[in-house]
Every structure is written in C-alpha cells, then in structure tokens.
Amino acid sequence: METSIIKIGNSKGLRLSKTILEKYNIKDKVELILEKGQIILKPIDSPRKGWEKEFKRMNKNGDDRSLMNDVFEDENFDEWN
Template sequence: MRLSVISIGNSKGIRIPKAVLDKYQIKDSVDVEMRDDALILKPVRSPREGWEEQFRQMHDNGDDRLLIPDVFDDETWAEW
C-alpha cells in the first residue's frame, strides 16, 4: 500500500485509511519501531494488557518475592 506524505503544520504525516485502522484496532496512537530501512507501526495496546497472566507466572515460578524488606530495622512506628 502506498500512502502520500502530507504537510501538517511544520511537520509531515500520513493518513491511514479507516479500513487499516479498524483491522489493526488502531485508536489514538501507534508505537513506531525504526529499522535500518523501514518504519514499523504497531497499535498501542492497554498498558497493562497481559499483566494478570504475567503475575500468575511470576507467582508460579516463585519470582514474586520482595527484593527489599518492606520495613527496615531502623524504622519506628509512631502511634497517633
């Protein structure tokens, strides 16, 4: 598919056809990956998409332990 590069203020841009936006579920933004001779546009997914499964795998692997204690020896708790 060939798209024209158009002026947008002081910048340039492309118009992505609605059919392409719909097919790849592109909404407000895309991630751009720059390769030697190509630009790759990828739809932005929810920032936390897939986290639940990743956390479950971490737990199953025992990788969800604290890296540092949540209370340090020199901490004191004031009673209000």
C-alpha cells in the first residue's frame, strides 16, 4: 500500500485511514519500531487503563483488604537471625 507523507506544522506525518485504524485496533498511540531499514507501527494496548480509578473505588468500598495473612502460623522467625 502506498500513502503520502503530509506536512503537519514544522513536521511531517503519515495519515492512516479509518479502515486501517479499525482493522488494527489503533487508538491514540503506536509503538514505532525501527528494524532492518523498515519502520513498523505497532498498536499500543493499554490493559491497565482505568486501574487507578478502580483502586480508589475499591478502597472506598473496603474491597482492597489483603486476602492473605501477613504471617503464617507455622512461620519460623528464628531462621532469619
């Protein structure tokens, strides 16, 4: 596929069609990989997006408590001395 480089202010850019953006699930950012004389654009997935908001909600609801005890009943602290 051939596409034109376009002027964007003092820089230049590459315009991607809506079809390509949807097909490759490209949202706001891409990773730019320079490899063996090629430029590769790779979609960046943000799996942790929104986690901070959810952690705050969990804290507010009291759902952020530890699921395990800090100390186990059979733990031997003497071996750490």
